Every structure is written in structure tokens, then in C-alpha cells.
Amino acid sequence: MTEFFKSIEPIQFEGTDSTNPLAFHHYDPDRMILGKSMKEHLRFSACYWHNFVWPGADVFGAGTFERPWHQPGNAMELAQLKADLAFEFFTKLNVPYYCFHDTDVAPEGQSLKEYADNFSAMVDMLERKQQETGVRLLWGTANAFSNPRYMAGAGSNPDPKVFAYAATQIFHAMGATQRLGGENYVLWGGREGYETLLNTDLRQERKQLGRLMQMVVEHKHKIGFNGTILIEPKPQEPTKHQYDYDCATVYGFLKQFGLENEIKVNIEANHATLAGHSFHHEVATALSLGIFGSIDTNRGDAQLGWDTDQFPNSVEENTLVMYEILKAGGFTTGGLNFDAKLRRPSIDAADLFYGHIGGMDTMALALERAADMIENDQLARHIAQRYADWGQDLGNDILSGHHTLASLAQYAVNNNIAPQKVSGQQEYLENLVNRFIYR
Amino acid sequence: MTEFFKSIEPIQFEGTDSTNPLAFHHYDPDRMILGKSMKEHLRFSACYWHNFVWPGADVFGAGTFERPWHQPGNAMELAQLKADLAFEFFTKLNVPYYCFHDTDVAPEGQSLKEYADNFSAMVDMLERKQQETGVRLLWGTANAFSNPRYMAGAGSNPDPKVFAYAATQIFHAMGATQRLGGENYVLWGGREGYETLLNTDLRQERKQLGRLMQMVVEHKHKIGFNGTILIEPKPQEPTKHQYDYDCATVYGFLKQFGLENEIKVNIEANHATLAGHSFHHEVATALSLGIFGSIDTNRGDAQLGWDTDQFPNSVEENTLVMYEILKAGGFTTGGLNFDAKLRRPSIDAADLFYGHIGGMDTMALALERAADMIENDQLARHIAQRYADWGQDLGNDILSGHHTLASLAQYAVNNNIAPQKVSGQQEYLENLVNRFIYR
């Protein structure tokens, strides 16, 4: 056991007066809000991937982190060291959940057999660590994008053997997720897209992906996995174009393959902004389409065109997101995962804590402000009032199918309708929201 | 009759040796390519809107064009003057098609009745002009976005009376389109979106729009309109977010309302790029989803975040677009419309011709190069070869549903599969395309 996190004490709630950077100032896990504890509302999760796999490298430079488990050594021993430290981190951070890719936790090995053996051994260890610590699994997933074999896609690869390889990883990762009591299983198609249309058959690749999603859903039912299957939309990066571009695109895909009641979305804030949407938009859109599942809360940088995966720090932005989620009844199997990474120069063990503490306090504040908005839901009343006429005669006649285009035109001319403009009051509503945030 | 276009002679094909800027250098209407004339392939259309309605204003400055029909006067007389000049323009430009919004061609009037009367009178005139000139109607549409009554949407408006007003315009515009032999009817929901989520009920607005689209389709069948109904995707502008964001989004919308076999898309190059896609991508996507209809070929500016609606001038970009269209069998009811506008300082009558001539020559060159690519379709063979294994045993077993996730994983482990990487050869293929363009 290394001393990597030794100097860090478990993070406690100390309130807004505390200046201790290694304490929560707003996240008070047991505080009750709208009848549930903050912990139950927020369902925080930390990830294996950015915290324990990424070495702090970028395209222009080598890894800066030099963690103990990044040193040379026996792969399985390093994986165990990593797991020990990961659970020490999750526990000290006091997150109830974590999540992982198969290849985050176990060495890939040189063959599928080695992969399966390594992964199985590490799942045994994760099971023990979960029992010891009480940390639970929000979701598992398979990494079918990092290995060079996936350079032209996994499910959408021109080679069916690559599809089969990915399917095998998914089979094992779903099994591991079920065994570890995971509440969701995530599919992020990191390379399910194209680099150039010149060598791509869009129709064929879509058919392949559709079949893969169906196989995953069939398998879920066969093994009796109770969790939710989630697709994580992303518009591009690493590929030039990714097929699960955004929530609206995923919805069309699910409809085509009859999966709209089987699969939901895991929305990442930074993926939303890369797709040209606000995070708020993607959450509201998924809710309106009935496919909202879970959240990766990592923010992007409005000036940069790649996935910076920063920790959330905007209460303003996230209050609106939490308001939508609360209004829809809150999370079911989903949660708030930090698929976030430190800035490359943030090399200290303490930085891992600072990032997550800031993110958790931000989301706790957002929850608190959103709950206030819900308790006196002026926004909802304003919206209901705005559309009230759709509950009256003309509105009903239109939506119910009573009116044809011709009969409606006749009605309009006969009644010489002349609709009155009504202010949209955007500025008034923006001020209203700020009054909740800065009360 | 004014002398506005008097000095311009009808535009003729003069070939590449000509330096006459008021001649075609590549568009030779009757030249046969792959068994059809250029004219039949390209189905060029010019628009009323940008050429004869827009005064050359932008958000920061007043109109620069000062056309004869923009001067003060009797509204119907000015509309007639405009129609005379528009058909003089279409004829001299030698485009076989034109297109219009209802309010482009006739004054809106002060009531729905005046609107209907004015429009009807102008449709009479358009019918005569079409007969006199042989110019045909590619599509008609209703402008349900410019009048202040539509400031919060037309079909998606919180007020059902506004929905009814728009429906009335659509009813008349569909009737006019049918009467004028239009080959398509277009729906562009310029304000069907939101300015802020704070005052918006996404689910409600989507339901309204879905019903409107169904009414349009039902009406089409009732009146026996043979043309195609088209939705024109656009991600934003004038609204912050528009519901028909891009082709993939429209596909999901059509699936939800059971309209995927009834409505196709009219793709605008500049709307594609505003949505974060290449024009090529949107065309290829629509074709792969079976919803490709028609094209507005106006380009954007890669450095600007608004709809610049410039004339196309890239043969490189459009060769790939025409290649996709030719490979799919070419246009049926659709065509190549220039929904393009002059730069605000291009104030001369001749500039209207320069813009369209450049666009037509660009698309003619693109057609010619694409036809060469089709005749010796190395790209198609390359792609077929790349996916060839999906036609073999393993590929068939996966796509046919023979394999479950579990059986496939078992297969993979038993056979210890280790897929070989194969180069994607993007650079090779890019060079191949350039060899066709610069032969």
C-alpha cells in the first residue's frame, strides 16, 4: 500500500464559514431537501478512467502525473494497487458511487482469454472493495475505442471480427456490472462514427450499430439485469463525426430500431456543448423525449473545441439542469458522475480532491437553488399560463385531430382571427431565476 | 415596365475560353451526361425571396439595393412590377425553375381575407407568367416567420390562434403550389424553436408541430397534390434553437409522428455548416435515412456564425455532394435552388446575374466531375471491398440475428479472434477524388 493519499483526511461537510479547501462547504450528504437527502438526490459518482488511468498526457506532451500505479511493474499487481487507492479515494471523498470501463480496472492481456481472466480476477477484488467500503457501482462499460483494433470503430467496424471482439468485451462488462450490482450499463461509441465519408457506408454502419444495441438489450433481459442501458451521446472526437451526435439524434436512432423504450441517454455537459447545445438543452430535450437517464457533469470550455472534461463550477448553469431533473421527479437509476479530469498541471494528490469537492459543492448548491425554485414554482406556472389556450376549444380542436388544414383555414377566415402579440418576458424570467440563485 | 434588366442579354453557354462574365462557362443546358441533359440533372431554381424581396439590409445597416419595386407606391402594382422583373430575370438567366413564399409575391394585407385575395390575384399572374416563359415552379411555401405575429413561433406558438393563422397561410400556399404545378411544397420553420427554455414547454411545442405536419400530409392527399412535402432543417437563427436542427433530428421527429415515408428534407448547405456538419454529411445522411428530397445550394462562410447565404463557388465541395446524389439516382421532384443572396455591397442588376452564373457553373462542373467518378466508380468499389466481410458467414450471422451477445462472445473466445488492422487510406482516397476534379 502506498502513502499516496495518506495525508488526506476524509472530506467532511464544514459549511460556508469554513475556509478549509479539503472540506465540503455546501454538500451536506444527510441534509433533507424536498423529502430526500442530498446524497439520495445527487447520487454522486467518481470515475476510474480520468482519475486512475489517464497519465496527464495530451497530444502535445507526455504524462505529468507519475502516479505510483503508472510506474513499471507487474500489470495485475499495479491494477490491484490502483484499485486499493481508487477505493481509498472514493471513500475519503465520500461519493456513494463509482464507475469504470473494463480496461480501466484490469490489464487487457494478449488475447480474449487473458482479458477475461484478468477482468474476472479484478471484478472479484472490486466486489470485495465494494463490500468493505460501501461504495456502489453507478455503471460499468466496455472500452471499445482505445485499443488500435478499434481505430475504425467497434460495432460500426468494416470487419465483423472487430464487432465480435467488442461484443465479447460488452458481454463481460455487462456481466461484471450485474455481478457488482451496477445500476446502469453505459455504451459510449467513442469510434462509432467516421473519419471520412470517402471510405464509409453510412447505411451499413448504422445497421451494424442497430443490431449491436438490440443484442445488448436482448442480453440484458436474458440475464435479468435490472439496471438501465444508457447511450452517451457525443458529436465528434476522437472521430470526425460520431453517430450518437446528440439526444435528438439518438432518439431517431432508437426509434428506427424499436429501442426507444429500452435505452436512455447518459448526457455529458461537455458533449452537449461540443454538439452546439447548452447542457440545459440536452437535459430538457431528453426529458421531453422520455429518454433521460443519467449525467456526466463535466463541463467544457466555451472557447475550446475539444472535450476538456473539467469539473463543473457553474451554479448558474447547473441550477437550471437540476431544476429540470427535479421537476421530472429526480434520478431513478441515474446519477451525477464526474467524468472529469484534472488540468494537466494539477499534479498533486490533493488536486484530485479539490476538483471533486468543487464539483460536488457546485451541484449541491444547484440542487438547493433548484429545490427552492420547485417549492414556489413560478416558472412552471408562468409556462402553464403561457400555453393555457391550448387547453381551450380551439387548441383542443387542433390537437385532437378535429380540424383539418382546410377546416382550420376556414375557421380562421370566418372568424377573421388577428392574434395579439404577448411578451415572451425572457429578461423577467432570467431575473427570476437569479433571484433564486442569489437570494 | 422598368428598364432594370434591359442591358442584360439572355445568358448563353460560351465555354471555358470565353471571358464574358455574363455567360456560362460550364453550364451547357443540353449537354448530355450519363444519359440526361445537364438541365435535367441539375434542375436549377432561383428564388423570389433574396432576389426580389430582401432590400440589402442587415442588422447594422439599411437596404443598399433600392430596386424599382422597393420604391413607395401601390402594393399590388409593385407586386406586379416585381413579378414582371422576376420572370424577366428567370428567363434571361435560363433557370427552368423558381420558388417563392406566399408573402414574397403578394402583399400580406390587413386581414386574412385581404391576404387571400391579394395572393390569389398574384397567383393568377404567376400562372400567366409561367405559361408565357416556360419557367416552372420547383416549390412554394408560406412565410410564417417574418410577421411580428410569429415572433414566438407559428405551429409551435403558445397561442393556437397563431397556429390557425399559419395553417391558413399554408392552406393557401399549398393550393397555389398545386395550381402552379409546383413539384414540391416546403416547410421551413423559421421560428419553430425557442428563444429561452425558461418560457418553453418542449413537449407541448413538439406535439403541436407534429400535428401540423400531419395536417399538411393529410391535406396533400386530400387535394391530390403529387409533389413532395419537404422540411428544411436549420439549427438556429433567427431563434436560439430550432426544432428541425439537422437531418438526423428531423428523422427522429418524422419517426415519432409516423411521417418518415411522407416527408423528405430540403437541405441547405449553409444550414448544414451552421449545425456543425459538412454539406456532404447532411446529404449523405439524408440519403442513408431515405429522406433526401431537394437542395438549397447556398454556401456559408466557415469563419462566420450566421447564415450568409452566399452563392456556391466550391467545385471541390459540391463534386462530392453531386456524387452522392447521382449515386442515389439523381433528383426526382427536387432540384438545386439558389436560396442565395448577393453581398450587401453588390448593388448592381448585373450582380444578380454574376452570383447565379457563378453558382450554376460551379454546380455544372461538380456534376461533370461527379459523373466521371460514377463512370469509373473506384470509390464505390473501394467501399464495397472494405465491408466485404459483412457479406460472409460471421457478418451474416451477426446481422441476421443468428448470434446473441453471449453466442458471439463464445464464438470470439473459442476462435481466439485477433482482428488485423487495415489502413483506412483516407489520403489515398482524397487524392483519388482530386484526380477526378483536376484531371
Next chain:
Amino acid sequence: MTEFFKSIEPIQFEGTDSTNPLAFHHYDPDRMILGKSMKEHLRFSACYWHNFVWPGADVFGAGTFERPWHQPGNAMELAQLKADLAFEFFTKLNVPYYCFHDTDVAPEGQSLKEYADNFSAMVDMLERKQQETGVRLLWGTANAFSNPRYMAGAGSNPDPKVFAYAATQIFHAMGATQRLGGENYVLWGGREGYETLLNTDLRQERKQLGRLMQMVVEHKHKIGFNGTILIEPKPQEPTKHQYDYDCATVYGFLKQFGLENEIKVNIEANHATLAGHSFHHEVATALSLGIFGSIDTNRGDAQLGWDTDQFPNSVEENTLVMYEILKAGGFTTGGLNFDAKLRRPSIDAADLFYGHIGGMDTMALALERAADMIENDQLARHIAQRYADWGQDLGNDILSGHHTLASLAQYAVNNNIAPQKVSGQQEYLENLVNRFIYR
């Protein structure tokens, strides 16, 4: 006198407990912060342009506002009505400053003589209104971009007569600004850029602009104008490329023409983001280059590529901006102007107040939080510590010029230097800032 604003009472500070949307909740003009009143710190200004000139039109639709002064009538009488209502608005809003373009306040007329006469008459009226109300002029400017004559630029126009026309307007606008006690004079080159490089001589246009700026500075000294000359950077829109792209670009321009001590910048938040920068970046950059002057605080929309000119509503963003300004000693002649416009559907007179109240409360909160940060300036201490070694031997030897490249390389090898990595602590610092904002 119309009753347009009659129902609106003067806006008062009512504190955070008030739910009155027509009251300030944070802006308490006389509250002392760091030894100055909020009013003196913030120096709020409202603009004539968006509030009283823009009709609520956009590129796709007609004006929605239909204000009394937008109705048909005698131009000078309407200008007087507008001035009366503008000052009623400024007074009820309780902003100490306003600003205008020459053509906002007076009709342009048909000739330069008419222009000068109209403008002079309206300046008389503005002078009276200022005396009656106590509202003062933050800055004046000339509109040399809206009239069609400026379609190819004003100072950078290929026609020297257009340069002369613009110079005449600037001459009069500077005179009016001086007479009205304006504290700054602003130059925004709305069309000082290019639409296409194909017809543009960059070197020539830059020379013209350089001479124009020199003439303005010379004139300022000749007439004894005590205010500051400000350039307002913007990267594009309406032109494809504008020469005063951002603060760093303006700095290079000023250096070339020897004006870096004569002209400062008026930074607009939305122009910063259009240029690919954060607002914070542009303010910090201008301060570091010694050219910071004033602010237009209107925000953009991160998903839209044009100038949305929305009222500021992010305390998070503006706290950092105010922190930079306070740290540098606060505004001198500059202030916080709202060059912001209502959303097009916000058509009520009250909406004009909601927008400004929200903006003023946002900036007041930002001031308050920034002042807290300054009082216990942990950020500044952190930064000072981070660069401390540059005050030691090696750092001094490098910056003072003691070391050549060769001597420094020799030193490095001789001492076998091996610098230690130190965490950048970005997440820690982001949390620190949030602790000030959400204390």
C-alpha cells in the same frame, strides 16, 4: 408626451427579500464598498441605440416593438418625443449615464448641412434634458456604418469622399460630446473591415484608418476635450472581418501609428466571445497592455455565432471581470454601459426595465463579490508567490539583460538544473473563487 412609461415607477433598491420585479435587489447606489459608493464604482450607462432606435427587427422578421416614436410623423418631432422618453427612462431606471450615436438622436437629413442642423438642435435639447435630470453622458459616437454610403467602410472606404463624410460626422459628434460633458468618445468601426479579400487592399485600408485615428487624437487635443478616446474591438459582423478584431489586435494597430498612449479600448462582452476569447480574457489583456478604458457589458450566447447583445446575467463571469477592474484601481473615465437589447419577443415597456434591472443587479453582485476577493486577496498572493523566483537572482539576471542566450545555457549546464514541477492548482483556485461568490 406619451404615456409609454407612465405605469412604471422609478426603480428603487428593495433588497433581496423583495419579490418586486421592478426593483433593484442588489444594486444599492449609495452603499459604500471599498471606500466608494456602488454608483461611483459601477458608473452604469444605458444606450439610446438598442432601447430607442432598434425596432425589434431581425434578418428574418419585421420590427415587433411598434414604439410611439416609430410611428409615421415629422422626423424632428419624433426625435424630440424619443428624447423625452429616453430621459424619462434613464431617470426612472436611475442610471447616472447614457450614451448615443449622432444618428440615434437626430434625423440624418438629406445633406451634411441638414445633418449638422438637426444634430445641433437635438444636442441643445439633450443639454437641457441632462440639466433637468442630472443624467450625464458617458460617451458619444458617430454612426458611420448604417447608412448605405458606408457599405464598404467609412475610414477604410475606397472612396476618400466617404472618408470625408465620416470625418464630418466624427467632427460633429466629438463637438457634441465635448459640449455635453461626455467623459469619453468612442470609435466603433462597424464596417472597417472587408467582405472579401478579392477586392481589398489591406495595407491601404490600414493606412487610411491609422490616419483617421491620428486626426481624431489631434482634434481632441486641439479642442481641449478632456475625455478618453476609445476603440471598440469587434472581430466580425456586419463585415466578414473587422480590423479591430480584439484587444491584442488593436494594441498592434495603436503601436504602429504611435497611438498606444492616446487611445484605449471599450470592451464588449459579446465581442470578446465572438473573437474566441472570454470576456475576462479581453479585460485582463487590455489591462496588461495598459489600454483598458470602458465596458459594454452585454453578453452573447455561447451557442450562437452572432452578436445577441443580451443583458448580463452571470455573476460568476462578471465577478472575475470586476475583480480585474478593481485590482487595477477601478474605472477612470470609463463605465459599465448596457449596449444590450431586448429579445425580439420582449415587447413591453416593462421589459426595457427588466433587462436593465437584471443587468444592474448582476453587476452589483459581481462588484460586491469582487470587493470581497480584493479585501482578502488570496488570488493575488497566490500569483505573487507563484512567480516569486523571478524576483530572485536567476530571474533578475534573465530579465535585466545580464544573461545572453549563451551565458544562460552555460549556467544551466554547469548547474545541471532540473526544475521541479509545481501544481498549477487550477481547481483549488476555482473553488476559492466560488467560495467568495457563494459564501
Next chain:
Amino acid sequence: MTEFFKSIEPIQFEGTDSTNPLAFHHYDPDRMILGKSMKEHLRFSACYWHNFVWPGADVFGAGTFERPWHQPGNAMELAQLKADLAFEFFTKLNVPYYCFHDTDVAPEGQSLKEYADNFSAMVDMLERKQQETGVRLLWGTANAFSNPRYMAGAGSNPDPKVFAYAATQIFHAMGATQRLGGENYVLWGGREGYETLLNTDLRQERKQLGRLMQMVVEHKHKIGFNGTILIEPKPQEPTKHQYDYDCATVYGFLKQFGLENEIKVNIEANHATLAGHSFHHEVATALSLGIFGSIDTNRGDAQLGWDTDQFPNSVEENTLVMYEILKAGGFTTGGLNFDAKLRRPSIDAADLFYGHIGGMDTMALALERAADMIENDQLARHIAQRYADWGQDLGNDILSGHHTLASLAQYAVNNNIAPQKVSGQQEYLENLVNRFIYR
């Protein structure tokens, strides 16, 4: 010696009729154009960095290339193998120039001494390879961004020891460049920027960078290096903001430190587009400011927000770039370098050739078309005519300083000037350019 490139024959010009993908179709090195050979005009260079250092990794996946020199082994032996293969590549590709970073060609070692020794030994070898092959050095540079020590900048680092380390590398790289007859020395400040303003002193970092640039220039003169010092602008990536954002920004920096006659720019196409500019714009801007030096011709992807570094394939775009360069007299010490990389799935040795061949043919075509434009320079005449009045009385009086603002206003009013609008003819000019490209 490995057989890596064995199957590739030296690339020959075969003309447009050839379908050999491993031949030039347009680049005919000895063909004379405007009195110089294509080879002398274009001065092609290939880079060490992307071709021989980058393993085909991206942020989401491991290296796909698995080159012989990426295998485990003795670092110096692998460096020698790499150099042998690099020169085999340069020779077979028939590029007259190459370029490198110090750490591309030699192992960094564990200390500055090891670094210097390794580098010196490899420079000996490069010198021999240059003599054997006739390949020459376009430029050398130092990599002061990849090693973790540079995570917070090199010259702009808060630690002067890091500055000293970087200065040592630059000292050696300049020496190597001089010894190898390099024609330029390049400075790309990959990390000379900030990740967050919260921990950054902009003024201090700018001062440090200014001093570093001065040291480089002083050293150049001291050692008698005849080449040009070049700064390569880039707006961001890897850092959030890079100080040498674009050409206009670099110009301001050079002016501040008195270096505008000493340092020029190396413009990369992809960096231009990341900065929000067209490549054409950056080249034209640098030429107009007198700081144009050299080019990295690698293109970006208009839909992606990171540096994709693709090979150029647009003749349309590059014709305008070459037109500007030819019009200014062509390259002096600069050239056309391919700082381009293969797509990650392009894993074959042949792909390295395809990429460069496509790029070289593209630029050769661009040169040819641009030369045609120059021979009958209608664009230049059009521009001269457009600004002709600036050579007449009023224009001269303004630019010469004869007119003050007041005298010019007086002149304008006295003469009642009323400038006439003249069409900008953008569409006409775009057609003109296309007539040269598609003649």
C-alpha cells in the same frame, strides 16, 4: 536497415494521365513557371515530428503505427534507424527540405549534458545524411512543450529555471540549425499561454517572452546565423490561450519589444482556422504587416475545434494563398512545410507517401493557377482601380496630413459631398478566380 520503405520506388512526375497513386500528377519539379522552377517556387519540406515521432495515438487511443523505430531498444540506435529511414523517405519523396525539433532527432537523456551529447551526435549524423542525399534543412526548432517540465510554459514559466532549461535547448537547436545550413529558425510556443487566468500574471509572462525573443535575436546576430527567425502563431491547444494567437497579435508583440524587423511568422493553415481566420487572411495580413516568413500548409477540418493537421487538398483555397505569395515576390528563406499527419487509421508506409504526394500536387496546382492569375492580373488591376481616388487630390490631402478633422469637415460641408455607392462586385471576382482555377 529495415525494409520499411523498400517497396516504395522514388516518386516521379507522371502527369495527369497517370493513375499511379505513387506518382506526382501535377508537381513537376523542374517545370518553369514565371521564370523559376516549381521546385524553387514551392520549396517543399517534410517534417520529422508527425512522420517519425508521433505513434498514431490520440487522447482516446493508443498508437496505431507501430513503426520499427517505435519498438523497444537502445535509444540512440533507434534514433539512428529513424534518421536513416527519414532520409530514405525525404529522398524517395523528392522534397528538397526537411525540418525538425531537437528532441525529434535525438533522445532527451536524463540531464542537460546527456541532451547536448545525444543531440550533437545526431546532428553529426544528420549532416552526413544531408551531404549524402542533398536534402537540406528548411528550419530547426526546440521542443519546449512536450516534456512535463514545460507543463506551465517554457519562456513564460513561473520558474526561471524552466526558462533557463528552454533557453539551453534553443541555444543548442540554433547552433545545430546553423551548422546544418538551416534557412530559418522557428519558435513555436506550444505552452506559452495560460490554462487559467486565476494563476497567471499576463504582464509578467509577456515580459519574460519578450526578453526570450530578444535573446534569440541577439544570439542570432552574435553567431552570424543568416537565416530568418520565425514565430509560429497558434491561438490555443494545448493551452487554453496561447500568446502568439494570430499574425495581428504577434505583430503587436513584436512592436512592443522592438522586434518587428527581426522576426517574421511561420503561418500554419490549421492554426489560422483555429484562430477564426481563413488561411488566406493570415497570409495576406502578415504580408501587409511586413512579417510574412514561411508556411506550414497543413489544413484543419472546418467542423472540428482542434488541430487535425491534415494534408492540404484544396486547390481552391491554396490558389489564393499562392497568389498572395507570388504577388509579394515569392518565398525568400521560407518554404512550404507539411507539418501534417496521417489520419490515425492510415497505418501503412505507403500512406506517408499518399499524404505528401496529395499535398504536393495540390500546392503545385495552386502555384500554376496563381501564376496564371499573376500573368494577367485582373484582380490587381481591379483593386488598383477601386482605390484610385486615394491617389487624387482629396485622398492625398487626407493621407499626407494636410487635412485636420476640422478642415476636412469644412471641406465636406462646403462641397456638399454626396458619395456615390459603387458595387463591390464580390460575386464577379469570385467567378473570375474560378475561371482561372477551372479554365
